[in-house]
Amino acid sequence: MIRFENVDKWFGTMQALAGVSGEVGRGEVKVLVGPSGSGKSTLIRTVTRLEAIQGGRVLVDDIDIASRKVDINRLRQRVGFVFQAYNLFPHLSAIGNITLGLTKLRGMGKAEARERGLAELARVGLAEKADEMPGQLSGGQRQRVAIARSLAMDPQVMLFDEPTSALDPEMVGEVLVVMKQLAAAGMTMICVTHEMGFAREVADEIWFMERGAVLERGKPTDLIDSLGHPRLQGFLRTVSHGGDIHR
């Protein structure tokens, strides 16, 4: 479904991705972990060309996304992206955030879009918050609206960039529940997250990144339970002891 082939990414003279290769099959869930600055965000951002790459290829459904034939706006409808900071549109209500793409990009009628939006909100447990403005919602609720906004576009893949690390601890669970439901429903997902419980439960594979490369990859049980690279073991200790290393 998604294939990285020797992907190189430079920010000026700084190499953010150094020959990353890997594959995410249909229905698989991959979890990316690694220290800050290791290139996790950059890697998933290459999938929808939020970051252009300088070397290698990124393929979605065997099509090179850099090719001229690819309509990037169409591709982005099929690949949902969830941000750490939610990035809801503050001038639109929860349902307005969701229906914007349906009405303006899909050409859906207002009533139909609202119905669809309500269904997506129900799926993330927020049907009764449809007409609230983002500013009136808690962080966990905002992130769930953001997920619903992506899901409304019928994506075939969902990318998550630390969806819970801006949240207060008591709200992490409600977002993870939604993500687990998605995984159980067979969604193809790449998740940057340090929630090891989540990884253990739903990940088919964990990729451990460091300095722009995937240093180690394997089944969660193998990697987390001390069979992995010594660097990974050290990293996992900082995550579990120090809490979230991003705070």
Add this chain to the structure above:
Amino acid sequence: MGYVFDLRGVLSGQYLDWFLIGVATTLALTCAAWCLAMAMGIVLTLIRMIPLPPLGWLVALYVEYHRNVPLLVQIFVWYFGVPSLLPRPARQWINAHHGEFLLAAIALGLASAAYIAEDIRSGIRSIPKAQYEAARSIGFGYLGAMGYVVLPQAMRIAVPPLINQTLLLFKNTSLAMAIGVGELTYRTREVESYTFKTFEAFAVATAIYLAISFGIMALGAYSGQRLKLEAR
């Protein structure tokens, strides 16, 4: 004998009609110029956001011209200069259709657009880039992301300076009298020269300008309040 202040002389019969026609013309000119200014301001802003340096220079040139050349001169350029460049049928059409009103609206609108473009631009700058990115991630192109996500937020932030521009534009319509547009100041001069009641005539004009200015400010405060409520 002292001067007797008497409004009846200027506020009755045909003189009252002249004032009313003047007010209507001033308001019409403000509205026409305002619509042009907003549209042009948004277009200028969008052009400036296209990452092609020559386009940016063109917009900068536009802004500098309209901010640094006296507005009266700009009006003269449109009234005396531009029609002389047009073919004769176009000139005749302009003359037959209140050309001075049209050309004054264009001059005022284009000048105001330069300021409005600056206000909208600083509004846009205050919207985090993540908003644009989120819109692109859903599948919006550049224009969709700007039009549905960034601009609506930027416009809310730009409301107070835009109200200011609207007030300036409203007051500047009085310059159109110089090319014979029958707006409020022009009509006031007429009333004054027919009645010789200089002070009364301009007192009435002043009161009308003030009242409309306050009206615009109140409208601005109201819409600002409403947008704030919506955005919460």
